[in-house]
Amino acid sequence: MSTNTTTHRIVVLGAGYTGMLAAIRLARRTRKLDVRVTLVNPSDRFTERLRMHQVAAGQELTNHNIPAILDGSGVEFVQGWATSIDPRTQRVYLEGTATLHYDELIYALGSSTDTSTVPGAADHAWTLNDPRAARRFAEQLAVVEANGGTVAVCGGGLTGLEAATEIAEQHPGLTVTLISSGEPGAMMGDKARAYLNKALDRLGIVRELGRHVTKVLPDAVELAGGELISADLTLWTTGVRVSPLAAEAGIDTDARGLIVVDPTLRSVSHPTIYAVGDAAAVRQAWGQIHGTCQSGLPTAAYAADTIARRLRGKTVRPFRFGYFHQPVSLGRKDGIIQFTKADDTPGRFYLTGRAAVMYKESVSSTPPFAFKMSQKMTVSVQLSKGGKATRAAA
Numbered sequence: 001m002s003t004n005t006t007t008h009r010i011v012v013l014g015a016g017y018t019g020m021l022a023a024i025r026l027a028r029r030t031r032k033l034d035v036r037v038t039l040v041n042p043s044d045r046f047t048e049r050l051r052m053h054q055v056a057a058g059q060e061l062t063n064h065n066i067p068a069i070l071d072g073s074g075v076e077f078v079q080g081w082a083t084s085i086d087p088r089t090q091r092v093y094l095e096g097t098a099t100l101h102y103d104e105l106i107y108a109l110g111s112s113t114d115t116s117t118v119p120g121a122a123d124h125a126w127t128l129n130d131p132r133a134a135r136r137f138a139e140q141l142a143v144v145e146a147n148g149g150t151v152a153v154c155g156g157g158l159t160g161l162e163a164a165t166e167i168a169e170q171h172p173g174l175t176v177t178l179i180s181s182g183e184p185g186a187m188m189g190d191k192a193r194a195y196l197n198k199a200l201d202r203l204g205i206v207r208e209l210g211r212h213v214t215k216v217l218p219d220a221v222e223l224a225g226g227e228l229i230s231a232d233l234t235l236w237t238t239g240v241r242v243s244p245l246a247a248e249a250g251i252d253t254d255a256r257g258l259i260v261v262d263p264t265l266r267s268v269s270h271p272t273i274y275a276v277g278d279a280a281a282v283r284q285a286w287g288q289i290h291g292t293c294q295s296g297l298p299t300a301a302y303a304a305d306t307i308a309r310r311l312r313g314k315t316v317r318p319f320r321f322g323y324f325h326q327p328v329s330l331g332r333k334d335g336i337i338q339f340t341k342a343d344d345t346p347g348r349f350y351l352t353g354r355a356a357v358m359y360k361e362s363v364s365s366t367p368p369f370a371f372k373m374s375q376k377m378t379v380s381v382q383l384s385k386g387g388k389a390t391r392a393a394a
Contacts, residue, residue: 012038016296111279162329164176181210259273261281287343323340329364335360337356
């Protein structure tokens with residue numbers, strides 16, 4: 001790091017979708033100022049979390065190298081694990097001896113699937129948290145399919161639906177069982193949900209609905225009541241946990257460990273810290289935002305723009321956001337897009353079939369492209385500010 005004490009140092013923790021965009025956009029917005037932006041991440045590869053279900057089904061994705069994406073952006077990349085934060089001295093400690101001082105910190109450490117709540121899940125279930133594990137899972141799928149085996153996907157949310165349909169389409173020799181405590185696609189309207197169920201039927205996906213998993217075994221999933229569902233492989237997609245770094249540092253967090261922020265996404269306890277994406281407890285007039293790429297990228301863009309405006313002495317307006325859609329792939333040949341109201345409840349319109357496939361592909365492919373374009377221009381990453389639903393909060 002530079003020894004120039006007049007340089008304003010901004011550290012971005014986490015190079016997921018939100019951290020990448022925040023760092024690149026901030027570097028561009030502050031190019032004419034004496035600002036240094038440093039991005040910290042354990043891996044030098046950008047993980048496309050939106051496509052992890054494809055990796056788990058055996059597909060190869062483009063290798064996005066973080067230093068290559070950052071080339072020409074002015075962002076300094078530091079590969080390493082952040083082990084602690086000291087908000088008092090404004091330092092981030094990395095594994096080993098490295099220490100980074102910050103004048104402002106953007107906390108963009110995303111969430112992961114939580115396997116700690118059900119016995120056996122951590123030992124016997126696979127997750128989509130890590131692309132390397134997803135590839136090993138895909139290798140095991142091929143072996144299990146050759147023996148006409150079974151796969152259980154636990155969780156009927158969007159991730160579980162995308163994983164189950166992708167696996168069933170790519171591996172027709174497998175029996176895929178979707179286990180969910182609720183109704184798959186419950187967040188969709190009736191007509192969209194009916195289409196979803198027809199797609200699950202077409203792919204031969206068995207459903208165990210309204211069932212709670214009580215234990216994961218090496219070759220089965222145990223349900224409440226003791227019933228066993230055979231599973232040569234179990235994929236766990238339910239439950240979310242966040243990094244404990246913020247709470248351990250004494251930063252105000254909510255019950256789930258999300259940083260409590262003000263209307264401009266600054267920590268209410270430590271204003272030099274901004275939280276974005278899955279790491280932030282962001283409230284709007286209609287309620288609290290839940291972690292998705294759809295909401296995460298706008299928080300990242302807003303944080304970058306707001307820091308740049310404040311450094312120039314300009315006023316800022318509160319963050320506003322409204323949901324616009326719920327894009328769900330159903331394998332490579334089908335999909336469903338449920339358009340929503342600002343609070344993410346289903347609207348009247350939905351899109352299916354090949355049109356939905358193209359729509360979903362455009363959504364999944366947008367972030368890496370947006371990163372590169374953000375070096376040159378201001379890229380819009382927000383589909384809706386919520387209209388009347390959020391105007392009262394502005």
